[in-house]
Amino acid sequence: MNIDRIRSAFPILQRRNYLNSCSLGALSDRAEERLRIFVANWNDYGASAWYDHWWGLLGELRGRVETLFAAPAGTVALMPSTSACLAAISSSLDWTKRNRIVTTELDFPTLLYQWKVHPDAEMVVLRSPDGVHIDPQQFAGTVDDRTLAIATSHVFFTTGAIQDLAAIAGIARQAGAYSLIDGYQGAGQIPVDLPTTGVDFYTAGPLKWLCGGPGLAYLYVRDALIPTLEPTLTSWFASQDQFDFNPGEFRYHTDARRFELGTPALATVHTALGGQEIVDEVGMEAIRTRNVMLTDRLVDGCRAAGFSPRVSDVPSARSAVITIRHRDPAPAVAHLAQRSIIVDNRPGVVRASPHFYNTPNEIDEFLEVLGETVP
Numbered sequence: 229m230n231i232d233r234i235r236s237a238f239p240i241l242q243r244r245n246y247l248n249s250c251s252l253g254a255l256s257d258r259a260e261e262r263l264r265i266f267v268a269n270w271n272d273y274g275a276s277a278w279y280d281h282w283w284g285l286l287g288e289l290r291g292r293v294e295t296l297f298a299a300p301a302g303t304v305a306l307m308p309s310t311s312a313c314l315a316a317i318s319s320s321l322d323w324t325k326r327n328r329i330v331t332t333e334l335d336f337p338t339l340l341y342q343w344k345v346h347p348d349a350e351m352v353v354l355r356s357p358d359g360v361h362i363d364p365q366q367f368a369g370t371v372d373d374r375t376l377a378i379a380t381s382h383v384f385f386t387t388g389a390i391q392d393l394a395a396i397a398g399i400a401r402q403a404g405a406y407s408l409i410d411g412y413q414g415a416g417q418i419p420v421d422l423p424t425t426g427v428d429f430y431t432a433g434p435l436k437w438l439c440g441g442p443g444l445a446y447l448y449v450r451d452a453l454i455p456t457l458e459p460t461l462t463s464w465f466a467s468q469d470q471f472d473f474n475p476g477e478f479r480y481h482t483d484a485r486r487f488e489l490g491t492p493a494l495a496t497v498h499t500a501l502g503g504q505e506i507v508d509e510v511g512m513e514a515i516r517t518r519n520v521m522l523t524d525r526l527v528d529g530c531r532a533a534g535f536s537p538r539v540s541d542v543p544s545a546r547s548a549v550i551t552i553r554h555r556d557p558a559p560a561v562a563h564l565a566q567r568s569i570i571v572d573n574r575p576g577v578v579r580a581s582p583h584f585y586n587t588p589n590e591i592d593e594f595l596e597v598l599g600e601t602v603p
């Protein structure tokens with residue numbers, strides 16, 4: 229990995245110590261250039277840009293995400309948001325025979341809200357005994373013949389703990405339930421081979437670790453499952469005969485596009501491809517190796533300075549989302565920002581999330597300035 233070359237592709241890194249990729253991945257010059265081309269084509273060709281330029285990019289993006297997931301062609305749909313993915317999945321399930329969703333208190337709120345407002349859903353929310361992990365056995369102890377799905381995260385946004393997707397998918401399948409994984413904090417920082425894990429649904433997006441900006445999400449559906457599901461939240465992009473423009477006929481696409489919900493955000497398709505190109509070139513194994521090096525340094529440094537990071541002690545379960553307990557996180561984050569160090573705060577914690585483009589020196593600088601605040 230040529231770190232100087234990589235860093236020169238992300239202008240923000242010349243101006244700031246940017247350690248907040250779990251909120252928003254850095255913008256690259258490649259993404260910016262793609263966006264410039266989008267605007268130029270829009271200006272030059274108007275709607276005909278669809279035929280010569282934009283339509284093909286939708287296919288390119290689906291394909292690159294399928295490669296990222298080690299998934300077969302036709303298993304990824306382009307969606308507006310994770311929440312929209314969840315709604316489309318929910319609309320495709322049969323709620324009459326099973327209605328229980330098993331989820332956890334560490335998951336992102338939108339993953340719980342989807343079932344909270346569903347008139348037929350009954351939720352089981354698993355508690356984390358250590359505030360960091362959920363043991364796969366907790367899922368196993370809860371699922372039964374009333375369980376419709378286990379819905380949980382690949383990486384918890386709250387603690388950065390990485391879950392064992394193969395174990396969760398196996399537990400769900402054995403009970404006759406679906407596995408639905410929110411991978412927003414996983415894809416782009418952790419290598420994923422979704423067919424090997426056996427998960428049924430996996431949602432992700434370009435916003436964070438894939439450095440592609442806001443406005444899109446990716447929905448993976450296990451290939452054998454696709455023909456069995458008919459979402460009732462739908463659109464013309466889900467139609468196999470999209471360009472027949474025949475309102476009297478509707479047939480679902482044979483692939484994952486049957487979940488799509490209308491025209492994708494084209495500006496984001498461009499920025500997402502720019503970010504994705506860099507991630508693909510660097511490679512997920514190299515990204516993970518570098519992020520482990522940076523986060524080990526961050527966690528060890530925090531502990532040496534008397535701070536208490538809320539992270540997994542199991543190396544394989546620790547990701548680059550590092551939450552550090554703090555009595556006054558908002559002023560601490562503001563203090564760091566005054567020194568051009570960008571991190572975030574959540575209730576009771578300062579949250580730092582380095583990515584492959586960061587350096588050990590940036591981690592040390594963050595630790596030094598954090599040390600000027602009181603744990």
Ligand SMILES: Cc1ncc(COP(=O)(O)O)c(C=O)c1O
Pocket residue numbers: 308309310311312336338381385410411412413433445
């Ligand atoms: C784990 C996780 N899931 C989902 C989301 C966002 O969901 P949506 O795309 O619906 O805004 C986020 C953060 O923005 C997240 O961290």
